[in-house]
Amino acid sequence: MKAWLWRLLMNKILITGSSRGIGKSIKELLDKNGYDCLTPSREELDISLPESIKEYCKNIEVKGLINCAGINILGDLKSLNFEDTNNMLNSNLVAPLFLIKEVSSAMKTNNYGKIINISSIWGIRSKEYRTLYSMTKFGLNGMTKALARELGEYNILINSIAPGYVNTEMTQTNIPLVQQNDIKETIPLRRFAEPNEIAELALFLISEKNSYITGEVITIDGGFLAWNWQ
Numbered sequence: 001m002k003a004w005l006w007r008l009l010m011n012k013i014l015i016t017g018s019s020r021g022i023g024k025s026i027k028e029l030l031d032k033n034g035y036d037c038l039t040p041s042r043e044e045l046d047i048s049l050p051e052s053i054k055e056y057c058k059n060i061e062v063k064g065l066i067n068c069a070g071i072n073i074l075g076d077l078k079s080l081n082f083e084d085t086n087n088m089l090n091s092n093l094v095a096p097l098f099l100i101k102e103v104s105s106a107m108k109t110n111n112y113g114k115i116i117n118i119s120s121i122w123g124i125r126s127k128e129y130r131t132l133y134s135m136t137k138f139g140l141n142g143m144t145k146a147l148a149r150e151l152g153e154y155n156i157l158i159n160s161i162a163p164g165y166v167n168t169e170m171t172q173t174n175i176p177l178v179q180q181n182d183i184k185e186t187i188p189l190r191r192f193a194e195p196n197e198i199a200e201l202a203l204f205l206i207s208e209k210n211s212y213i214t215g216e217v218i219t220i221d222g223g224f225l226a227w228n229w230q
């Protein structure tokens with residue numbers, strides 16, 4: 001297929017981690033906006049397993065990729081073990097890299113592609129018990145910047161979205177309810193984000209409306225970092 005025709009007809013976006021939380025909201029918003037979303041379950045694509053990534057990507061061609069699936073194992077240095085460390089690195093960092101590697105070949109051929117890595121404010125600053133999480137999210141932001149350079153000549157734009165606190169299962173599991181109200185007091189907007197607010201930014205970045213933003217880490221945190229860490 002000619003590149004211009006591919007660009008016109010191809011509307012497929014691969015989203016990982018769309019069974020719940022932020023990924024689910026992104027899928028719902030992209031569906032509403034006419035995208036054809038590929039949303040594999042963990043059984044179809046287990047991002048912690050390199051062979052699963054290769055197998056799933058064998059026959060797919062997409063115009064956009066949103067690396068949203070992620071995990072957050074909390075702990076101090078003393079509690080860290082190799083198994084959790086490998087799981088975190090594979091799921092949050094190695095998987096996005098190899099998914100990009102797999103899907104970018106067709107994007108290069110067709111001189112068009114949009115990639116979003118869902119990172120975190122803890123990929124810009126850090127806090128207690130987030131060593132593994134910050135290792136992976138700082139790394140993800142570094143990858144975004146490095147690949148923006150490498151993929152730019154093929155008109156493939158890649159950005160990180162760095163949410164603050166978002167109302168999802170991950171937040172409910174990792175932050176006791178009693179602490180949540182204290183944290184809200186430290187956020188200028190005095191509330192957590194809803195997943196659909198992150199989805200709106202993803203919709204813009206994945207669309208043709210974004211024609212010149214690449215290599216950026218875009219914070220969406222209700223002003224949290226501006227107020228707490230400058």
Ligand SMILES: NC(=O)c1ccc[n+]([C@@H]2O[C@H](COP(=O)([O-])OP(=O)(O)OC[C@H]3O[C@@H](n4cnc5c(N)ncnc54)[C@H](OP(=O)(O)O)[C@@H]3O)[C@@H](O)[C@H]2O)c1
Nearest residue numbers: 017019021022042046047048069070120163165166168170
């Ligand atoms: N929530 C926040 O406050 C927040 C803030 C900043 C950044 N983030 C980032 O945003 C992304 C989504 O977070 P969330 O809060 O929406 O998380 P969530 O509600 O915990 O959902 C995580 C998603 O990732 C999938 N996933 C995890 N491990 C997987 C694996 N090995 N293979 C395939 N899928 C896997 C889960 O699938 P299953 O249903 O199969 O488990 C689920 O769809 C993550 O990268 C997270 O680090 C979240």
